[in-house]
Amino acid sequence: xxxxxxxxxxxxxxxSLGANDAANVFGxxxxxxxxxxxxxxxxxxxxxxxxxxxxxxxxxxxxxxLGSVNKIAGAFIVVLSAAITVYWMTRLGxxxxxxxxxxxAIIAWNLFAGIQTDINVLSKIIxxxxxxxxxxxxxxxxxxxxxxxxxxxLKIHLFRLDAYTRLGLIIxxxxxxYSLGANNIANVxxxxxxxxxxxxxxxxxxxxxxxxxxxxIGGIAIAIGIFTYSYRVMLTVGKSVFKLTPQTALIVVLAExxxxxxxxxxxxxxxxxxxxxxxxxxxxxxxxxxxxxAVIGIGIAKKARNMKYRVLGKIGLGWIVTPxxxxxxxxxxxxxxxxxxxxxxxxxxxxxxxxxxVKY
Amino acid sequence: xxxxxxxxxxxxxxxxxxxxxxxxxxFQEGLRRYFKKQADDFExxxxxxxxxxxxxxxxRRDIENRLYTETLIxxxxxxxxxxxxxxxKLVNGAxxxxxxxxxxxxxxxxxxxxxxxxxxNAAGRGVEEVVQAxxxxxxxxxxxxxxxxxxxHYEEEADSIAEKxxxxxxxxxxxxxxxxxxxxxxxxxxxxADKAEDVADRLAIxxxxxxx
Numbered sequence: 426x427x428x429x430x431x432x433x434x435x436x437x438x439x440x441s442l443g444a445n446d447a448a449n450v451f452g453x454x455x456x457x458x459x460x461x462x463x464x465x466x467x468x469x470x471x472x473x474x475x476x477x478x479x480x481x482x483x484x485x486x487x488x489x490x491l492g493s494v495n496k497i498a499g500a501f502i503v504v505l506s507a508a509i510t511v512y513w514m515t516r517l518g519x520x521x522x523x524x525x526x527x528x529x530a531i532i533a534w535n536l537f538a539g540i541q542t543d544i545n546v547l548s549k550i551i552x553x554x555x556x557x558x559x560x561x562x563x564x565x566x567x568x569x570x571x572x573x574x575x576x577x578x579l580k581i582h583l584f585r586l587d588a589y590t591r592l593g594l595i596i597x598x599x600x601x602x603y604s605l606g607a608n609n610i611a612n613v614x615x616x617x618x619x620x621x622x623x624x625x626x627x628x629x630x631x632x633x634x635x636x637x638x639x640x641x642i643g644g645i646a647i648a649i650g651i652f653t654y655s656y657r658v659m660l661t662v663g664k665s666v667f668k669l670t671p672q673t674a675l676i677v678v679l680a681e682x683x684x685x686x687x688x689x690x691x692x693x694x695x696x697x698x699x700x701x702x703x704x705x706x707x708x709x710x711x712x713x714x715x716x717x718x719a720v721i722g723i724g725i726a727k728k729a730r731n732m733k734y735r736v737l738g739k740i741g742l743g744w745i746v747t748p749x750x751x752x753x754x755x756x757x758x759x760x761x762x763x764x765x766x767x768x769x770x771x772x773x774x775x776x777x778x779x780x781x782x783v784k785y
Numbered sequence: 786x787x788x789x790x791x792x793x794x795x796x797x798x799x800x801x802x803x804x805x806x807x808x809x810x811x812f813q814e815g816l817r818r819y820f821k822k823q824a825d826d827f828e829x830x831x832x833x834x835x836x837x838x839x840x841x842x843x844x845r846r847d848i849e850n851r852l853y854t855e856t857l858i859x860x861x862x863x864x865x866x867x868x869x870x871x872x873x874k875l876v877n878g879a880x881x882x883x884x885x886x887x888x889x890x891x892x893x894x895x896x897x898x899x900x901x902x903x904x905x906n907a908a909g910r911g912v913e914e915v916v917q918a919x920x921x922x923x924x925x926x927x928x929x930x931x932x933x934x935x936x937x938h939y940e941e942e943a944d945s946i947a948e949k950x951x952x953x954x955x956x957x958x959x960x961x962x963x964x965x966x967x968x969x970x971x972x973x974x975x976x977x978a979d980k981a982e983d984v985a986d987r988l989a990i991x992x993x994x995x996x997x
Contacts, residue, residue, distance in 0.1 A: 458856045580925040583865070584798070587858045588791040670860050 428622050431497045434505035436646040439613040441511060442523055443473070443650020446609065448658040449681060449712040450601035453674030454594040455659040462656050468595060469602040469655075470648035476606025476689075477614075477644035478637045483691040483707030485611035485618055485636070490546045492531040493619045499538075499770035500616040502762050503530040506755035507612070510747060521747055522711030523612040525554070529748030531616065533755035538771040553708035554744055557684050558718040564680035565722030572676060573726075590671045597679045604685035606644055611709045614643035673723055680719040681712060714740050794851055798923065801844045805872050806916050808837045809909040812879035812977075816905050819886050820898045831887050834880045841876045845869045864991040868919060871984045875912050878977045885973060891966050894959070897950055904946045904974050911939035911981035918988050926995045929988055936985040943978035947971050 451465040494500045507526035514521035528550055535542045581589065623635035669677060687693065687705045697704045717740060723729075759770045815830030848869060852862050885891075893901060918932035954967050 457859045459859060577927065582791075582795055582924045583858060583861060584791045584794045584923075585788075588787045591787060 428497060428620075431501035432617060432642070434501045434508060435613050435617055435643060438504050438508040438511070438523065438527075439643045439646030440650035440654075441508060442609055442613060443470075443647035443652075444654035445511075445515070445650075445658055446523075446605055446712045447473070447602070447647075447651040447655040449716045450605060450678055451594075451598050451655075452659040453669050453671065453677070454598060455656070457671050457674070459591055459594055459671045459674075460598075462659065465598065465659070466651050466655065468599050469651050472599045472602035473606035473647050473651070474641065474644035476603035476608075477610035477640040477647070478606075480603075480607035480689055480691060481610035481614075481640045481644075482636055483694065484608050484689050484709045485615040485640075487546065487550065487706060487708050488527065488531065488611045488615040489618060490543060491528065491550065492535040492540065492542065494531070494534050494616045495619060495772040496769050497617075497620050498762060498768040499534055499759065500620060502758045502770055503527070503534050503616050503755055504613070506530040506533065506758055507751050509754055510751040514747065514750070521743060522554075522714060523609060524709040524711050525744060525747040526751040527612045527615070527709070529751030530755040532748065533752040534759065534771070536752075537756055537759045538773075549706045550708050551744065553688060553706050553710055554714070557688060557710040558714055558740065560687070561680050561684045561715040561718030562722035562725070564683050565676055565719035566726045568676045568679055569673070569723050569726040572672070586672070590675055593675045594671065594678070597675055597682060601678050601682035601685070604682045604689055605712055606647065608685045608689035608709055609712065610640050610643050610647075613646065614639050615709075669720070676723060677716055677719040680722065681715040684715050684718075685710065685712060714743075790851070790855055790857070794848060794857070797844055797848050797851075799920075801841060801848065801869065801872070802916050802919055804837050804841045804844070805875050806913060808834050808841070808876040808879045809912045809977075811837065812883060813902075813905050813909050815883045816886070816902060820893070820895075820901070827883075828887065831880075831883045834876070834883055838876045838880045841873055845873050861991070861995065864987075864994065867987060868922070868984070868991065871980070871987060872915075872919060874980050875915075875977065875984070878973075878980050879912075882970070882973050882977065885970065889966070891970055892963060893967055893970070894957075897954065897967070900946060900950045900953075901971075901974070904943055904950065904971065907939050907943040907946055908974055908977040908981070911936050911943065911978045914939065915981045915984045915988070918985060922988055922992060922995075926992045929992045933985045933989055936981055940978045940982040940985075943975050947975040 447466075447469045451460065451469055454460040455462050455465050494503055504527070507523065507530045510526040510529070511521050511523055528547075532542050532547070576586075617639055618636055621635045621639045623638040625635055626633040626638070688708050688710050691707065694704050694707060717737075721737070762768050763770050811830050811833045815827055815834065818827040818830055849866055852858065852865065858865060914932045914935040918929050918936065921929045921932060950971050951968055954964050954971075957964070959967075
């Protein structure tokens with residue numbers, strides 16, 4: 426019972442992720458009335474949960490390697506600090522990412538526990554944030570050019586193009602939701618993995634691991650966030666922030682989803698390894714920032730003037746400010762929780778430098 | 786379901802544009818019949834344009850309803866509706882001219898008949914080009930320009946023919962009332978070419994919007 430009480434911070438973060446980040450997948454489709462909200466919410470919820478349960482472990486492992494929080498009270502504070510950071514920065518209108526907030530909070534726990542943060546893992550994570558943004562822009566650029574070429578070649582009727590775009594928004598949206606669940610569930614539930622009380626369940630040929638059960642709960646929290654609060658965010662994204670046409674929105678979501686998938690898929694990772702190809706680290710990245718990267722890619726492809734490149738500076742600043750704020754909040758909260766409320770936030774006996782030793 | 790609706794709309798839009806083209810041909814035919822004093826045939830042309838106008842109205846309303854109720858082409862809906870309404874004015878214009886001929890039975894001396902038919906021809910070709918431009922706008926917006934410059938060309942030609950007839954009429958021995966009566970018909974026929982030009986102007990902007 427106490428576990429579920431502490432898990433509430435993860436559920437809150439999951440809810441807020443669903444409320445905010447589902448808009449990065451279905452925002453324009455709903456905002457421009459290409460898809461109805463209820464339909465988009467159902468698709469997004471189903472695929473976010475599937476992505477979290479089936480492919481969520483990869484990115485979660487990397488967070489575990491950064492710092493394996495070994496006390497439930499500590500995990501509660503880590504996630505709550507990330508959630509407060511996200512909420513507070515969103516209120517201030519600053520660009521914020523759940524991934525960056527959770528990383529700052531985990532580092533704070535490491536500092537509090539006296540564990541040295543693995544610099545290799547940390548640099549891998551930060552490098553992924555930068556590379557993911559560039560990749561999103563590159564994918565959007567290439568896909569946009571291809572789409573324009575095909576559109577000119579195929580001379581598709583306006584009405585038929587509309588139908589294809591709708592279908593595309595559903596399929597790519599489902600893929601985006603799956604990738605979002607796979608990549609971002611680590612932010613929501615990753616720190617609870619090593620202290621999960623669940624036991625594996627076997628249903629016929631299906632083996633439902635304890636981590637998958639945890640991720641299912643996180644996925645459901647994200648789905649509740651999508652249903653209860655994402656509509657307003659979707660309308661904002663769809664109508665006022667980017668002003669994308671449905672076709673460009675489709676390209677943006679596809680580029681974003683591909684990047685999320687690259688940084689989340691264990692299957693793809695293993696495939697690349699088996700063929701001796703360079704791999705992508707399984708790291709939670711920011712879907713909101715990928716959207717901005719993709720929009721910039723399209724802007725470059727269109728040779729658009731008046732591009733607000735300052736937004737990139739803001740993102741860069743967010744890479745530093747978000748983890749730092751989250752780190753400070755988390756460190757202070759851990760101190761208060763341990764010394765004022767006399768709750769153990771660190772299991773000192775098992776503290777050692779974790780190096781990818783979390784078993785799934 | 787989604788593609789079935791799309792196919793139906795494409796067909797309706799094609800039918801609508803066919804009606805515009807046909808109405809201009811019937812208008813030209815009606816005018817020829819009027820000058821040949823084939824009163825019954827002329828009335829049948831007027832009736833035909835009347836039927837075409839009603840069909841165009843029904844189709845336009847149906848397409849508009851579908852676009853709104855099915856929330857189709859949200860980005861271009863306003864443009865397509867504007868296009869439909871303005872193209873509908875072309876059929877209305879053709880019907881209006883023929884109806885005025887039928888009601889007012891203007892006396893137009895035979896020496897002006899050829900120029901009147903030339904005016905009808907220039908206006909009709911302008912309309913035909915704008916119909917082609919509308920078809921291209923729906924599937925290949927970048928090629929719309931090919932037809933638009935022809936619309937502008939025929940509109941200028943219609944203007945120049947209209948001016949030429951007016952000059953001749955007002956320098957003739959006709960009564961002032963007859964001159965004014967003839968001028969009224971010249972203006973109405975020339976207005977058809979102006980309406981085609983208005984649609985062309987809209988299409989030029991819609992095309993820019995679609996290519997951004």
